Amino acid sequence: MSSPSVIPVPPAVAAHARIDEARYKAMYERSIRDPEGFWAEQGRRLNWIRPYTQVKDVDYTGDVRIRWFHDGTLNACWNCVDRHLPARAGQTAILWEGDDPAEDRHVTYGEMHEAICRLANVLKARGVKKGDRVTIYMPMIPEAAYAMLACARIGAVHSVVFGGFSPESLIGRIQDCDSAVVITADEGLRGGRKVPLKANVDAALEHCPAVHSVIVVRRTGGKVGWAEGRDVWYHEATAAASRDCPVEEMSAEDPLFILYTSGSTGKPKGVLHTTGGYLVFASMTHEAVFDYRDGEIYWCTADVGWVTGHSYIVYGPLANGATTLMFEGVPNYPDASRFWQVVDKHKVNIFYTAPTAIRALMREGEAPVKKASRQSLRLLGSVGEPINPEAWLWYWNVVGEGRCPIVDTWWQTETGGILITPLPGATALKPGSATLPFFGVRPVIVDNEGNHLEGATEGNLCLADSWPGQMRTVYGDHKRFVETYFSTFKGMYFTGDGARRDEDGYYWITGRVDDVINVAGHRLGTAEIESALVAHPKVAEAAVVGYPHDIKGQGIYAYVTLVAGEATTEELRRELVQWVRKEIGPIATPDLIQWAPGLPKTRSGKIMRRILRKIAANEHGQLGDTSTLADPGVVDDLVGNRMNRA
Ligand code: WT7
Numbered sequence: 001m002s003s004p005s006v007i008p009v010p011p012a013v014a015a016h017a018r019i020d021e022a023r024y025k026a027m028y029e030r031s032i033r034d035p036e037g038f039w040a041e042q043g044r045r046l047n048w049i050r051p052y053t054q055v056k057d058v059d060y061t062g063d064v065r066i067r068w069f070h071d072g073t074l075n076a077c078w079n080c081v082d083r084h085l086p087a088r089a090g091q092t093a094i095l096w097e098g099d100d101p102a103e104d105r106h107v108t109y110g111e112m113h114e115a116i117c118r119l120a121n122v123l124k125a126r127g128v129k130k131g132d133r134v135t136i137y138m139p140m141i142p143e144a145a146y147a148m149l150a151c152a153r154i155g156a157v158h159s160v161v162f163g164g165f166s167p168e169s170l171i172g173r174i175q176d177c178d179s180a181v182v183i184t185a186d187e188g189l190r191g192g193r194k195v196p197l198k199a200n201v202d203a204a205l206e207h208c209p210a211v212h213s214v215i216v217v218r219r220t221g222g223k224v225g226w227a228e229g230r231d232v233w234y235h236e237a238t239a240a241a242s243r244d245c246p247v248e249e250m251s252a253e254d255p256l257f258i259l260y261t262s263g264s265t266g267k268p269k270g271v272l273h274t275t276g277g278y279l280v281f282a283s284m285t286h287e288a289v290f291d292y293r294d295g296e297i298y299w300c301t302a303d304v305g306w307v308t309g310h311s312y313i314v315y316g317p318l319a320n321g322a323t324t325l326m327f328e329g330v331p332n333y334p335d336a337s338r339f340w341q342v343v344d345k346h347k348v349n350i351f352y353t354a355p356t357a358i359r360a361l362m363r364e365g366e367a368p369v370k371k372a373s374r375q376s377l378r379l380l381g382s383v384g385e386p387i388n389p390e391a392w393l394w395y396w397n398v399v400g401e402g403r404c405p406i407v408d409t410w411w412q413t414e415t416g417g418i419l420i421t422p423l424p425g426a427t428a429l430k431p432g433s434a435t436l437p438f439f440g441v442r443p444v445i446v447d448n449e450g451n452h453l454e455g456a457t458e459g460n461l462c463l464a465d466s467w468p469g470q471m472r473t474v475y476g477d478h479k480r481f482v483e484t485y486f487s488t489f490k491g492m493y494f495t496g497d498g499a500r501r502d503e504d505g506y507y508w509i510t511g512r513v514d515d516v517i518n519v520a521g522h523r524l525g526t527a528e529i530e531s532a533l534v535a536h537p538k539v540a541e542a543a544v545v546g547y548p549h550d551i552k553g554q555g556i557y558a559y560v561t562l563v564a565g566e567a568t569t570e571e572l573r574r575e576l577v578q579w580v581r582k583e584i585g586p587i588a589t590p591d592l593i594q595w596a597p598g599l600p601k602t603r604s605g606k607i608m609r610r611i612l613r614k615i616a617a618n619e620h621g622q623l624g625d626t627s628t629l630a631d632p633g634v635v636d637d638l639v640g641n642r643m644n645r646a
Helices: 011-015 021-033 035-045 076-080 082-088 109-125 142-154 167-177 197-205 234-240 276-289 307-319 338-346 355-362 389-399 478-486 526-534 570-583 609-616 633-640
Strands: 056-059 065-068 092-097 104-108 133-137 157-160 181-185 188-190 193-195 213-217 231-233 255-261 269-274 297-300 323-327 350-353 379-383 406-409 443-446 457-463 493-501 507-512 516-519 522-525 539-549 553-562 592-595
Touching: 021 035, 035 056, 035 276, 065 276, 076 082, 076 142, 076 276, 076 307, 082 109, 092 109, 092 142, 092 338, 104 109, 109 142, 109 213, 109 234, 133 142, 133 167, 133 197, 142 157, 142 181, 142 255, 142 307, 142 323, 157 167, 167 197, 167 255, 167 269, 167 570, 181 197, 197 213, 213 234, 231 234, 255 307, 269 276, 269 478, 276 307, 297 307, 297 338, 307 323, 323 338, 338 350, 355 389, 355 553, 379 389, 389 406, 443 493, 457 507, 478 493, 507 516, 516 539, 516 553, 522 526, 526 539, 526 553, 526 570, 539 609, 553 570, 553 609, 570 592, 609 633
Parallel strands: 092 323, 133 157, 133 181, 157 255, 181 213, 213 231, 297 323, 297 350, 350 379, 379 406, 553 592
Antiparallel strands: 056 065, 092 104, 188 193, 255 269, 443 457, 457 493, 493 507, 516 522, 539 553
16 A cells, blocks of 8 residues: 655745644643643633632543533633623624625624623523523524523523424424523525524424523514514514623533534433533634634634534634634535635635535536635635545645645544644644644544554544543433443543554544444434434334445435335335434435345344445445344345445
8 A cells, every 4th residue: 555645734834833843742742741730721821710720630430520620710701702802892703604695794892792791681581590501593693603602601501403403303402401492593594595493493392391482583584483472583682681791600610511412322412511621622722723813714614503613613713812704605505616705705714614515516626616716715624524535635736725734623522622633833744634633632542342552553542531622421411421432441531433543643533433424524323313214104123324425425324124014115215215304304314215124133133234334335245244144134135125336
């Protein structure tokens, strides 16, 4: 195998590096040798109400305890907004670009402060107190950030639910955390199409009697249903509210937000992040990984419904006093040049997106990119799934013209912030590798028995020690937290990812090793899709696996066994696709459904997913050992009728 090419730090970047290779090494070494001292210093990037004297209090064994800065107090909204006012009241905080290229808005720190205070007072008037949960189901408009920060201001815990999720999914997420208040909009707007957010909320709330207040932002002016007493227009309520709202003093370990994410089993879990450590880590990683410099325009294309939007559209950039661009639309509307048109229009310096978007745009050729100058760009980022070297090189050559370092950032909802990544001024790049650990991060690769593997190797990716942005628990289910992340390999956090470490110590994430799939950067549990399928009256059994997909990274392949006597029709296939969309949301749309008279099971009844994954990948020549199957004959049928023949 030819060794992959190495791209050194471009000389122009090296000349201005704040963290060069030597400094990275020294800082990294210090962060591992003396985490307490290192993070004690880093914690000071925030303004604390009562300074911490304790830094790290972590035990990965037994019940698992993770605390950072725990005797300090602060407020996250204060750190993201108020403290910048003396110097930045007139600086743009949120640069909003609408779905329609003719629409944009510059929101200054001063304006944002007022909007947040007014909304916080509306929440208080509706009875929201410190510790209460508020569900946010919003399009990509500045009010989504105000909603998050208004919660943080008064100590309420926000749970943002991605606007692409169905009413069914919304019900589960509202009920799990007992929200009594929902903040939404009449409709969202994406790619010229309307998303019926308020109607979805109305449908969900039929099953959530505890919700007494719905605050509705008027985005499109579309017609919506109205529950008198429960529903209130954002613009009316905030106009009537006071613009003064003191911040709540929070302990560093008070919850900041819950974000639901899929796991290998069961319902999505509420990942809980707390205030101090999370914000220190989001702020520090934003500054170091994106090399953010005062006055620059920074654009992360994620949705605030995902952790990327939390840490790298809202909390990290705003904690750093940055100008963060928030984009309502999609990469291919009105056409495939949109991203680069926006880059030129707003003179974007730092651009952070997902491999699936890069692959989709790559397919459109170079012309849409070349239509824009992109001269303002100096740094590119990638997140959400492994980026294949071909897409990486296109991003590097065509978009960045060989001038802009690419930071391929590996992290997870659970990690709160970036853990494995290049630093633009310090790290020679290898296309497809997330490269090296961030400060304080101790990746280890273990075999299936938990033995540490040294040197160049491949196995399960774990983290040997904590970092301040780490999740603290699964909301309402600490036992599940311990079982999911700390029981497979004792004394370590298990990521669920596989990784290879090369001879230079660079990490190459190989993808999930559990039953989680990553479809266009969206994380889905195969178990969730299976339970949606079997909820259909005609479905007896279902098994879902991922398979390689050119644009989406992974596609969704479902094997479905029908109830005896039901006919395997095209109509039913379409109906099941719609059914899953309705149960979970469009992101879970099955790509391929294969009728399976039987599923390959062991004699103890366990479905052998390894075999299903091979057939779905059209690698049925390499099925491996099938001798332990209860009925080896089912495999021939599945291979013969496989759906992916690519
Ligand atoms: C999973 C986490 C991190 C925010 C967005 C996704 C995969 C993420 C990379 C990357 C390879 C990546 C992993 C991880 N992943 N970034 N740069 N290279 N894989 O957050 O929904 O919690 O998903 O996304 O498999 O475990 P998430």
